[in-house]
Amino acid sequence: GDSVTQMEGPVTLSEEAFLTINCTYTATGYPSLFWYVQYPGEGLQLLLKATKADDKGSNKGFEATYRKETTSFHLEKGSVQVSDSAVYFCALSVQAGTALIFGKGTTLSVSS
Amino acid sequence: DAGVIQSPRHEVTEMGQEVTLRCKPISGHDYLFWYRQTMMRGLELLIYFNNNVPIDDSGMPEDRFSAKMPNASFSTLKIQPSEPRDSAVYFCASSPISLAGVDEQFFGPGTRLTVL
Numbered sequence: 528g529d530s531v532t533q534m535e536g537p538v539t540l541s542e543e544a545f546l547t548i549n550c551t552y553t554a555t556g557y558p559s560l561f562w563y564v565q566y567p568g569e570g571l572q573l574l575l576k577a578t579k580a581d582d583k584g585s586n587k588g589f590e591a592t593y594r595k596e597t598t599s600f601h602l603e604k605g606s607v608q609v610s611d612s613a614v615y616f617c618a619l620s621v622q623a624g625t626a627l628i629f630g631k632g633t634t635l636s637v638s639s
Numbered sequence: 640d641a642g643v644i645q646s647p648r649h650e651v652t653e654m655g656q657e658v659t660l661r662c663k664p665i666s667g668h669d670y671l672f673w674y675r676q677t678m679m680r681g682l683e684l685l686i687y688f689n690n691n692v693p694i695d696d697s698g699m700p701e702d703r704f705s706a707k708m709p710n711a712s713f714s715t716l717k718i719q720p721s722e723p724r725d726s727a728v729y730f731c732a733s734s735p736i737s738l739a740g741v742d743e744q745f746f747g748p749g750t751r752l753t754v755l
Contacts, residue, residue, distance in 0.1 A: 561743065570643075570730055570746035571682075616682065626672055626695065627744060631681040 529554040533617050533630035540607055540637050548602040548633045550591075550617035558619040560584075560593055560600040561627065565614040574602075574615070607637045643747035645731050651753045657719040660750045663712055664733030672744060673706055673716050674730040682730075688714065721754045728752070 534549040552558065559578045563571040575584030580595035589604045600617060617630040644663040652658055664671045672687040686696040691708045699706070703722070708714040718725055728751050732744040 563746075568748075570748045571732075571744075572746070573743040576743065626684045626687050629682045 529558070529619065529621055529628050531617050531619055531628055531630035533615075533633050535633070536614075537634040537636055540635070542609055542637055542639050543606045544637075546602070546604040546607045546611075546635065548615055548617075548635070550600045550602065550630060552598050552600065552617075552619050554598075554619055554621050556621050557595075558621045560591070561618040561620070562589070562591055562600070562602050563616040563618060563629075565616065565632070567613070571616060607635070609637050609639050611635060612637045643731055643733055643745055645729075645747035645750050647750060648748060649751045649753075651755065652721055653755050654722055655720045656754075657717065658721045658725075658752060658754075660716040660729050660731075660752070662714045662716070662731030662747060664714070664731070665735075665745055666712065667735060668733035668745070669736040670734040670744075671708060671714050672732040672734070673714070674732065676728045676730060676749070677726075685716070718752075721752075723754045726752055726754050 530553045532551050561576045562574040564574045565571045574589055575586040577584040577593035580593050583592045591600050591602045593600055614632045614634050616632045618627040620627050646661045670689055673685040674682055675685055676682045685698045686706045687694055688708045704718055706716045728749045730746050730749045732746045734744045
């Protein structure tokens with residue numbers, strides 16, 4: 528079945544370090560891909576998305592490129608800040624009208 | 640727009656009691672989702688509705704759980720009787736219909752349920 532696999536956390540970085548959180552997926556057809564972020568005590572918020580191969584989603588300095596050949600959607604940021612500390616979820620949707628399938632989440636902790 | 644509204648934000652109850660969680664989706668959104676989040680199992684879809692009709696309830700753990708959506712602006716998730724293993728954060732999310740495909744889901748702040 529359809530699934531999302533994220534790298535295990537936690538990821539601990541110093542401020543201004545480069546961030547990569549790996550995400551790979553298994554899906555039939557051509558899914559849409561998402562990254563959501565959950566700050567402490569809050570619900571999930573959409574960070575970025577891509578709906579077709581080679582699309583790049585970007586927001587708040589974060590980027591992810593939809594790679595169909597490697598079935599990946601890795602999240603990157605060139606210089607993290609303490610305020611980026613949160614849990615990041617990769618997700619996919621195979622078609623309109625169906626629920627998102629989430630990965631297990633990766634906790635990012637950034638220290639100053 | 641106020642976003643997705645959930646109540647209560649925190650609920651502490653004793654085993655065996657009935658618990659009702661409430662959700663008000665964003666106006667105009669056609670889809671409503673209920674998720675449960677735990678450390679062990681991560682984020683799990685419980686059930687979702689389209690235009691107030693349940694579409695997929697395969698994630699509902701057992702008969703103790705039930706969900707309703709009597710109208711477009713309100714949904715409930717009920718647990719009766721509650722058990723300690725139901726302790727989790729329950730999220731409600733809503734999503735608009737999109738001719739272009741899937742649109743993002745907008746999440747509420749969650750209800751933290753503790754069953755003693």
